[in-house]
Amino acid sequence: QVQLVESGGGVVQPGGSLRLSCAASGFSFSNYGMHWVRQAPGKGLEWVAFIRYSASNIDYADSVKGRFTISRDNSKNTVSLQMNSLRAEDTAVYYCAKERRDAYSDFDYWGQGTLVTVSS
Amino acid sequence: EVVLTQSPATLSLSPGERATLSCRTSQSVGSSLAWYQQKPGQAPRLLIYDTSNRATGIPARFSGSGSETDFTLTISSLEPEDFAVYYCQQRSHWPPLTFGGGTKVEIK
Numbered sequence: 368q369v370q371l372v373e374s375g376g377g378v379v380q381p382g383g384s385l386r387l388s389c390a391a392s393g394f395s396f397s398n399y400g401m402h403w404v405r406q407a408p409g410k411g412l413e414w415v416a417f418i419r420y421s422a423s424n425i426d427y428a429d430s431v432k433g434r435f436t437i438s439r440d441n442s443k444n445t446v447s448l449q450m451n452s453l454r455a456e457d458t459a460v461y462y463c464a465k466e467r468r469d470a471y472s473d474f475d476y477w478g479q480g481t482l483v484t485v486s487s
Numbered sequence: 488e489v490v491l492t493q494s495p496a497t498l499s500l501s502p503g504e505r506a507t508l509s510c511r512t513s514q515s516v517g518s519s520l521a522w523y524q525q526k527p528g529q530a531p532r533l534l535i536y537d538t539s540n541r542a543t544g545i546p547a548r549f550s551g552s553g554s555e556t557d558f559t560l561t562i563s564s565l566e567p568e569d570f571a572v573y574y575c576q577q578r579s580h581w582p583p584l585t586f587g588g589g590t591k592v593e594i595k
Contacts, residue, residue, distance in 0.1 A: 428583050477531055
């Protein structure tokens with residue numbers, strides 16, 4: 368069965384960096400685009416970043432552009448999110464999510480999420 | 488950016504009742520709209536994609552309808568496990584992919 372397992376969350380000071388990882392299994396990882404979606408405490412869902420199956424297309428929300436970098440390793444079935452210059456407003460649970468099919472960016476599987484807290 | 492407005496914010500109903508949730512988009516998204524269910528402490532779960540297609544394993548009491556800018560998620564008869572928050576999401580015009588603010592279905 369499809370599994371997505373995030374790791375790397377934690378507490379970081381404003382201006383600091385953190386790298387999240389998502390390990391995928393149970394599907395042909397190299398055939399699907401992957402996304403990161405976040406949810407601030409008590410708030411709704413916010414899309415963060417996307418990487419196409421081949422890494423040929425990458426997109427970011429304006430709120431993270433220039434600070435976050437998404438990448439993937441198809442040989443290891445992992446997708447990562449490097450987060451730099453973190454701000455208090457980046458505090459959220461970060462989910463990795465699999466796109467339903469290529470170029471159809473809704474999300475049929477989600478990880479359990481990893482909490483990032485930006486605080487001094 | 489396409490803005491999604493969900494209403495009502497909260498829906499108070501009893502088990503067995505019918506739930507009707509609305510999602511309006513600021514511009515036409517055709518049929519490229521999905522619905523998710525989220526329970527406390529859990530990740531969202533895809534219910535409906537492309538307006539009216541149930542995702543794998545989703546019970547038939549969940550149905551979606553609409554087009555262009557007005558969409559509806561209907562739960563024909565609420566089961567105890569259906570009390571949760573529901574989000575709509577568009578994939579027609581992105582980046583960014585956008586979600587609605589959510590509708591909480593609570594027990595009356």
